[in-house]
Every structure is written in structure tokens, then in C-alpha cells.
Amino acid sequence: MNGFIGEFFGTCVLIVLGQSVAAGGNLKKTFGTATGTNWFYITFAWGIAVTMGVYVASSLGSLGHLNPAITIAYALFGLFPWHEVGPYLLGQFLGAFVGAAIVMVHFYPQFKEAKTVKQGNSVAIFATKPTIKNNLFNFLSEFIATFFFTQILLNLGNFSQGFKPFVVGLVIFIIGAGLGTTTGFALNPARDLAPRLAYTIIPVPNKDVAHWEYAWVPLFGPLLGAIAATAIQSVLV
Template identity: 65%
Template sequence: MHGLVGELIGTCVLIVIGAGVGAGIHLQDSYASGESNDWFYITIVWGLAVTMGVYVAGSFGSLGHLNPAITIAYALFGLFSWHSVVPYLIGQFIGAFIGAVIVIVHYYPHFSATEGEKQGNTVGIFATMPAINNPVFNFLSEVIATFFFVLILLNLGDFTKGLKPVIVGLIIFVIGAGLGPTTGFALNPARDWGPRLAYTLLPVPNKGIGHWNYAWVPMLGPMLGAIFATGLQVMLA
């Protein structure tokens, strides 16, 4: 239960801050409107969102994965107990969904003031979309970005302790800056699917569509990238 609760609350924190910056820059009439092309701004806030989520998750007794790709890849190679996989996954997806709900409530008047996708009321506030729609290369981009993210992460040891969550946030920032502009760098199936589902199901004013035809990319790409990185680390260790 500690793992489930920690992952749920930590992932919720991650999405509230991360999707919150997306809402702030895309929706009309917020003080952050007009910053939508500032990729540096977006990537650093997502990095800090992960930092805060890891700290909170760790304080509730989880390992701060916040990411099914990490949980599953670690379990496959004996770095994490299979007994804890299901509670971690449940916590991650539910936490991501709840985080998106909180952002929708927080920005509700701004969703009402933003008339459709042309003005910025899109699922991209919550989930990832490719800059150029090319499913094969979009998938490869997610595999590559997640591979390097997890490879670096594996060499931090317990990344919930001390200043290590700050380092995790910096990793997210540099991966996002260097490899993220192609797809929006999901790196994390729960971070994409939980908020995408919330945006699709909830009565968000003037909302666009969920673009579920693309959702397999941020689900499978990070999974494969994390498995490749963990396998390589275990093989060479």
C-alpha cells in the first residue's frame, strides 16, 4: 500500500505541475499565455514537476518511479519485485488521471475562454503529440529518448534520496531539450494516457479530440526504450 499511495500521490503532483504549465501557456487569458513557443520554459517545468513528484512519492514510502516503463523494465531484469508491480502501476495511472482532473478544475474558466484546438484547447495540454506526424519515427523518437533517460537514471541508485530527485529533474530537462521537440517526450505511459483519458472523458468546455490513434506511441515507445536501457545496464554491470 505504501508503494501504491506514494506512486499515486507522486504522479498526481507530477501531472498537476507539468500539465498545469501546458494549460497556462496554451489557454486564453492566463498570465502565461503567449509563451507557447518557449520550449525551454516547458521542459524545465516538467523536469521540476518530476523532481517534486519523486520527493513526495519517496516520503510516502515508494521508490518514486512514477512511470510504468521504469517499473516494468526494472522488474523484468530483477531490479524490482514483481509483487509490487501492479500496485505501482495502479497508483501511477490513477495519480496521473487525478492530476489532470485537478488541472481541468483549476483552469476551467480558461478552458471556457479558449474556443477549440485552433486557440489552444487541445489534448496536447495533457498528453503528447508529434511535431511531424510520422508514426514510425515518432515511435523511434520515444524509444531513443526513454532509452537515454533510463540509462542515466539507472546510474543514480536510489533516486528518492537527498538531492537526487533534483538530478532526475535535470535529466528530464536535458532529455526534453535535446530529444523532446519531435514528439513532446512522453517518456512515461501513465503521464500520457492518464491525462489523455481525463481530457477525453470529462466535460471540458470547447475541448478538442483525444487523438487516441497516436496514443500507442507514448505507450509502447517508452516501454521499449526503458527495457533496452535496463537490459544493457544489467548486461554490462
């Protein structure tokens, strides 16, 4: 059975990640077709950003989760101590908020020049929004993307050491290039909610609305996707 299980899940990962890139690069109303090669640039940059974040977190004494969905899912299935969950979540949300505020300060003159959403001044710089608003399928997109992200992390072991943070960055890149083309791939409640809050309360010039009516999707989709992947892994291993 080990051979069957390994080949089943391995081949499923292969097809989902590979063919989702084909879908995201060809179908109408995806970020892949809407932004063209810029989307691959953005997703690659997010991958490198995660890699660097994991290295910094690891060197300062944490396991480099950077993501409440991972922290909570791991704790639920005995892979992470519950007494550490609170400090990790607080650090993740505060770090994301402060990081977003720094970006706002850095680009303040550009925000002043960008008078409209069409000129780039949008919450989409800081948080996710779908190309086609459909709460059910937007939720499923975030659930599926985070499920496969978490499944891969679980099979990397300690992903904060050695070369593995670069592997995590590549995982972010491939998921963003395919599965992420529908919603912008939050994968991470802190990465979405804290910057969305910063965009809401910090006086950014000419800012658009923060679209809080959508915020539950990048909260519960990643959280439940990570829990589902960790639950299945706990049964298989």
C-alpha cells in the same frame, strides 16, 4: 574494457543530449523552433514537477518511479519485486488521471474562453502529439528518449534520496530540450495515457479530439526504450 565501456556510453550520452538540443533549437518543425524560449520554460517546469513528485512519493514510502516503463523494466531484470508492480502501476495511472482532472477544474474558466485549438484548448495540454506525424519515427523518438533517460537513472542508483531527485529533474529538462522536441517527450505511459483518458471522458468545455490513434506511440515507445536500456545495463554491470 571497463574504461572503454564507460567512455563509450558516457560520450554517447554527452553527444546525444547536447547535439539534440542544437537540432531541436534549429531544425524546422520541432517544438524548440515552434515555441521558441517557451519550450525551455515548459521542459524546465516538467523537470521540477518530476523532482517534486519523486520527493513526495519517496516520503510516502515508494521508490518514486512515477512511470510504468521504469517499474516494468526494473522488474523484468530483477531490480524491483514483481509483487509490487501492480500497486505501483495502479498508483501511477490513477495519480495521473486525478492530477489531470484537478488541472481541468483549476482552469475551467479558461477552457470556456478558449473556443478553438489555436486558442490553446487542445489535448496537447494533457498528452503528447508529434510535430510531424510519422508513426515509425515518432515511436523511435520516444524509444530513444526513454532509453537515455532510463540509462541515466540506472547509473544514479537510488534516485529518490537526497539531492538526486533534482538530478532526475535536470535529466528531464535536458531530454525535453533536445530529444523531446519531436514528439513532446512522453517518456512515461501513465503521464500520457491517463491524462488523455481524462480529457476524453471529463466534460471540458470546447475540447478538441484526444487523438487515440496516436496513443500507442507514448505507450510502447517508452516501455520498450526502458526495457532496452535496462537490458544493456544488466549485461554491462
